[in-house]
Amino acid sequence: MRKKTFAVAALLTAATLTLSACGSGDSGSSPVAVVSEDVKQQAATVLDQPFPKPDLVLTDTQGKSYDLRKETAGHPTLIYFGYTNCPDVCPLTMNNIAVAKKQLTQAEQDELRVVFVTTDPDRDTPAALGKWLKGIDPQVVGLTGKFATIQAAARTLGISVEAPHKDKNGKIVSTHGTQVVAFSPKTDGGYLLYGEDADVDDYTKDLPKILKGANP
C-alpha cells in the first residue's frame, strides 16, 4: 500500500497517551498534532542504470517470428511477463495499461508498444494468447516460445519467473513477473519499473511521459 495514512498511528498514539495520562497524572503534555496526510507516492521507480532491451525472438499471436529489439526500436515500450490462466494480477496489470493507453491519441497509441510475454508457454499458444489479449486490447503484442528463452530474457530485467509445475492436486502453478518495465523511445533502455499496485491513474499520468522517454 503506497498511500501513507497517518490516521491510524495518530489514533494509536492518542490512545496510548490517554492511558499513560491516566496512570501518571501528567497534565502538562499537550495532545500531539493529528497529521492528516495522504500522499500518493510516485508509482514508477526510475532506474539509474537502465536495463538493455532483451535480445528476444519469440512467436507472436499470429504465429510469426517477432524480434523484440527490431520491432520495438525507437518506440516507447512496456513489457510484462505473465500468463492467461492467471485470474488476478495478470489481467489487472494488462487492463490497467490498456485503459490508460486508450486515453492517448490514436497516433500515440500506435506509437506505443505493449508486449505481454507468457510465462506459461505450453498453455499459452499463439491462439490462446491472441484470444485473451483481444479481450484486453488487440494492439498488445503477445509472445510465446520456449520457457528457457523467456526466463532468460526476464532475468536480464531482474524479473524472476519459475517454470510452470503441478501442485499436489495436479493443478498447474505458473508464476508471473511482479514488474512492468518501461523502455524509452530515445535510448531503448528499460528505465522505469512499475510494481503490482500501479493502477490506471498511475499509468494514465505516466504514459505521456514515457512516450517522450521522460521521467514521470
Place this chain on the structure above:
Amino acid sequence: MRRVTPAGPVRLLAVPTAVITGAVLLLTGCGSDSDGRAELSVRAAYIPQPVSDTMAAGFLTIVNKGGTQDELTSVTSTAAGSVTLHETVGSSMEEVTSLDVPAHGQLVFKSGGNHLMFEKLKSKPVQGGTVTVELHFAASDPVEVEMPVESATYNPKTGH
C-alpha cells in the same frame, strides 16, 4: 443462513482499521474477552470483470467481531464449477484448503494477496451484475454474499 448484501462498492480505507485497533486496545484494557463465538460479517466484496469467459478472481473482507477465531473452509457458487481459495506466495498462486478468520480481526482477500478463484464459470461475469457465493466456516453458519461485478480495473482503494 444469513444473507449479506453489500450496499454498493465499499470503500475500505484506514478508518475501519483504526476503529478495530481501537476496539482491540479497549478490550485488552478491560481484560474481558469472554465472548465464545465468532461474529462474522462480510464487506468490500467484488469481482473484477474477467478477461476470460470461464475464470475470474473474487475479493472480500470477512470481519470477525467475536472473541473466537473461525476458519473459512470452502466457498461455493452455483455460477461456477469450482471456487477455490488461493494465497499469493511470491509471484505464484497456491491453493489452500482453509484460511483463518482471527478473533477481533479480519480475513482480507485483495488483489496481489488472497483471492477466490472461480473456474468453469457458467457465464462470464459482466460489470453491473452480481455473483452469489456461499461462504462455509468451520464453526459459524454459512454466509451468502452477493458479490458485485466491477470494472476490470476496479481499485477498492479509490472505489473506481
